[in-house]
Amino acid sequence: MDKIGYGRQYIDVDDIKSVIDALKSDSITQGEYVPAFEKALSLYTGAKYVVCVSSGTAALHILYAALGLEKNQEIITTPNTFAATSNACLYLGGRPKFADINIDDFLIDENNIEKLINENIKIITPVHYAGLTCNMQEIKKIADKYNLFVVEDACHSIGSFYKGSKTGSLEYSHGAVFSFHPVKHITTAEGGAILLQDEAIYKKCFALRSHGIVREDFINTPTSPVYHEMQMLGFNYRMTDLQAALGISQLKKLDGFIKRRQEVAEIYREAFKDINIIMQKKYDDRINSQHLFPVLFESKAIRDKVYYYLKEKNIFTQIHYMPVTAHPYYEKLGYSYKDTPKAYEFYERELSIPMYPALSDEQLDYVIDNIKKAVMS
Template sequence: MSIIPYGHQSVDASDITSVKDVLKSDWLTQGPKVRAFEDALCAYTGARYAVSVSSGTAALHIAALAAGLKHGDEVITSPITFLASANCILYCGARPVFGDIDPETVNIDPSNIRAGITRKTRALLPVHFAGHPCDMKEINAIAGKNGLIVIEDAAHAIGARYKDERVGSCKYSDMAIFSFHPVKTITTGEGGAVLTNSKVLYQKLMMLRNHGTTKDPGSIDKRMGDCAWYYEMHELGFNYRITDIQAALGLSQLKRIDSFIKRRHEIAGVYNKAFDGNEYFDIPIEKDHAYSAYHIYPLRLKDRFSRKRREIFARMRKEGLGVQVHYIPVYLQPYYRKLGYKKGSCVNAESYYQRAISIPIYPGLKAAEVARVIDTVYKIFREAR
């Protein structure tokens, strides 16, 4: 029996040709494709600047540093996310504060952002869970009132729209990050990017991805401006560079993003119809303000079935559905518990976690496979009744 994974990359002949061309060129690490990829990300999202890096985690890390986060600061984020959204705050010595989710969208609830603000709060880090955008206008208004920086974790959400804006435009934030890991909407193998409309942040981000160094004649010792070999280190940065090989793949994938998102919507539409009003679980919703990227399709099991989630999940795996749980609330991880975070602090997040099962959704999923997922899901829930 073949296994249908919950997510999978779509790499075609045009992607392979793009990568091959780079391998035959003079540039393997940062070259013309990196710049071209960044220009294409700006053109696609509407943001003024893009800095592509080696992963979504690296993007979060340099965004958090560029925001000036440091020891003693607090940052409000969602507990239902991948570890990196909160870890990047710890990397800077700051403290993540988890705001409970809205059970309907699974995104952080703006009222819990308001409730979490203290004198130490420095930034907000909303996560567009499953590719469904948070209410950014409201979040940005809270930030504006309290003098906070906003970093959008849009790892799931390239291709999504908030009102009339593409996610990543940074119309309602200071920075937004993407991940290009293979299960995401477009891939570079490993990779990520930070988008911003601020030149100051852009310059910091560019330095941080490359050991904190600069050759910018306006920033370095004036007497050395005509020395081609000269550079200066102004920040403690990293090697977070992405390669031309990866950027070529990203560029090629970005050309196909509309078809990827369209197919994800078609599949979600078939699931929505097949599962509408069923007695076993609730399905993802799209708010009026949102056009989701449908990065994942998480079912939320109703009470009676959430108690049997473990057994249902195991049965799905046994039947060849590569289902997954997105996510364990971050603060329940042993590392976070040791830092003093307590079970019971975000009740909606913990309840959601007991209910969640993500079923397969990705552009290469064929109609027959979608039908097999639907039949298998119904069969398993009927047996669990």
């Protein structure tokens, strides 16, 4: 069997044609494709404003900045995430705080948030890990009580739903971010997007994406020939038109991708119901768009055994995630894995098994068969 990874992009002839068309267009960055992709994402999610950027990390960085996160201010997020969620806070001189997770749904436990709140906290950033949305109603309640912003790190969860509202519609938050890294639901090779409802925050993100320089008529009604002026210290976080062209073409296929991911998830759930592994909890009022399929084994020893067994069979799984509190860099900053013991226990027992739309039935059978054999070996 050919190599099977835990995730993989799906690129077809339409994607290739779309990028070639963009290559032949007048401008290959900041031309017509980026605004067209932003409009398509706005239509898909229901967000009023969308700013496409060069990565999910860039999206988090400038969204935190646009919300006014400053030196020594704090965010609250989950330790079970890619480090970018909290790194973006460090970039601004802020200090992330980590609320431990639930061991059944693998998401931030909203009951651990309130005790971390003090006068420095500015933002709560739930991460919809693996494609399952967090308890947004409770998180919004806490944020409203203390007048905090909510940023959804939705890098795993485009196309998911919470109580009937689509991720990105921002019913429970001030903004959301997507990543279009190749293992995500749709890809632009590298890329990300910020979704917003508020015009003032949108204008800041728009400016911060490109050095803080904007056309005068973006801010004021021009009184003289239009010029570009630097309003704030920004970055070069622009998405190119080539990336946006790929994004536009990928987005057309997104619902089909999600459908296959959900099918794969159901096949796994059925296949593993009689063996001793824990799968992510299902909720009646949430629809998981299945970026990952994380499973928890009984112990670290069994998890490690399965990992190596599968590797021998050309099946490459991965661990998502080492808790951010446990990374050596964070330890140097004074954090410890002991701060978030459930996330650490999760990390020791977890594996993300293959989950992507191009996974064939034959490959899926092969993966399931080998996982069962590995557990029993």
